[in-house]
Amino acid sequence: MSVQKPNADSLKQKLLNKSATLGVVGLGYVGLPLAVEKAKAGFKTIGFDIQEHKVEMVNAGQNYIGDVVNEDLQEIVHSGLLSATTDFAQVAxxxxxCICVPTPLDVHQQPDISYVRSSAEAIVPHMHKEMLIVLESTTYPGTTEDLLKPILETSGLRCGVDFYLAFSPERVDPGNLIYKTKNTPKVVGGMTPHCTDVAATLYESILEAPIHRVSSPAVAEMEKILENTYRNVNIGLVNELAILCNKMGLNLWEVIDAAKSKPYGFQAFYPGPGLGGHCIPLDPYYLSWKAREYGFHTSMIESSMMVNDRMPEYCAERASKILNQSEKAIKGSKILMLGVAYKQDIDDYRESPAIRVIEELEKGGAEVVYYDPFVKEYRDHGIVKKGESQLSAELIQSADLVIITTAHTTVDYSFVQQHAKAIFDTKNAMKEIQNRENIELL
Structure with missing residues (x-):
């Protein structure tokens, strides 16, 4: 332990006086905002990405992430505080x-950690003593210790002695107007107490938020999965209740509003056409996969996943019933979808349930067009689908059914209601509309 302390103190001092050079691997929704905050805090920062177009855009000061302020990016790039490269030799x-690469699911719904592995392998040849490496990518408990540490130690350096390793889960909520990277509390768990200390010092030097230290990377990894599984389970509950309330002729949205009048013991969650984004739909699969290693089945979690996974299909079935009320079959009907982003007022359509709803409708023979002010086009299974350029009265009137799958606040829902034959509102976006003759809620 006596060997570790001087190294830890030396690196901490460089962080405190901002003489350290910081790197971020992966310049996506997590990595670019983090790199920007590091540079804004006064650190020389290098961003690494294998996609050349992202690197070129960053170096030109051109922003492609909604949560990054364009002027901030331009200023720190032009000042020389932030640069990007595809050359991992610059890791030296x-x-x-910080590693901020995707951790998707593979075709078997199992964690694909190939991006984490390849990032670690790219770092190894350029590692040096007194270096801190932090994994931020959401993953299953044990990834940092069982996967990352052995790869990094092939450099010949010893974890906790020659270099420092920690896990600190990303907490990015695209479109959140209050909490951004800079002011969201951070959880840090290192391989040793000194690893934790150095990693906490890094984030304390960058963020304006509390740093919560935990005893190990595995605790921090499980903490992240708990956050999103908690939401998955509760959304699964209200989605199931939405199906039941429809059968009972009850408005679940009104039920939830009544329940949340209680000042304690209840947190409101809302139904929808399914779950989107990188975290909430995927994280429970990481946990269920890891649990099987211990002969344990996460029955409650898996049940909520089944409910949420079925919602796009259920929404397509409801759409078919609404069309039937007008003596129309889904086959040959024109359906206008409002919104393909996975949440309101952002351009992110990763894992968007709206796209799955479109697929289900098209399987039934419907002609589906969409309008999304934030997503002009999207790619699905290698095919690019372009949206409508404007939401005109003619477009709305031409549709046999309008389905609201994303509650963008920039859409004039009163205008939509006035011109639509029938509306299926899966997000309660039209809650303020008084004339509800042509509106059906999820």
Whole structure:
């Protein structure tokens, strides 16, 4: 332990006086905002990505992430505080490297950690003593210790002695107007107490938020999965109740509003056409996969996943019934979808349930067009689908059914209601509309 302390103190001092060079691997929805905050805090920052177009855009000061302020990016790039590269040899210049790469599910719904593995392998040849490496990518408990540490130690350096390793889960909520990277509390768990200390010092030097230290990377990894599984389970509950309330002729949205009048013991969650984004739909699968290693089945979690996974299909079935009320079959009907982003007022359509609803409708023979002011086109299974350029009265009137799958606040829902034959509102976006003759709620 006596060998570790001087190294830890030396790196901490570089972080405190902002003489450290920081690196970020992966310049997506998590990595670019983090790199920007590091540079804004006064650190020379290098962003790494295998996609050349992202690197070129960053170096030109061109922003492609909604939560990054364009002027901030331009200023720090032009000042020389932030640069990007595809050359991982530049890792040798960094004192701290954060890995922020995707951790998707494979075709078997199992964690695909190939991006984490390849990032670690790219870092290894350029590691040096007194370096901190932090994994931020959401993953299953044990990834940092069982996967990352052995790969990094092939460099010949010893974790906790020659270099420092920690896990700190990303907490990015695209479109959140209050909580951004800079002011969201951070959880940090290192392989040793000194690893935790150095990693906490890094984030304390960058963020304006509390840093919560935990005893190990595995605790921090499980904490992240708990956050999103908690939401998955509760959304699964209200989605199931939405199906039941429809059968009972009850308005679940009104039920939820009544329940949340209680000042304690209840947190409101809302139904929808399914779950989107990178975290909530995927994280429970990581946990269920890992649990099987211990002969344990996460029955409650898996049940909520089944409910949520079925919602796009259920919404397509409801759409068919609404069309039937007008003596129309889904086959040959024109359906206008409002919104393909996975949540309101953002351009992110990763894992968007709206796209799955479109697929289900098209399987039934419907002609589906969409309008989304934030997503002009999207790619699904290698095919690019373009949206309508404007939401005109003619477009709305031409549709046999309008389905609201994303509650963008920039859409004039009164205008939609006035011109639509029938509306299926899966997000309660039209809650303020008084004339509800042509509106059916999820």
């Amino acid at each position: 210049k960094a004192d701290c490297v």
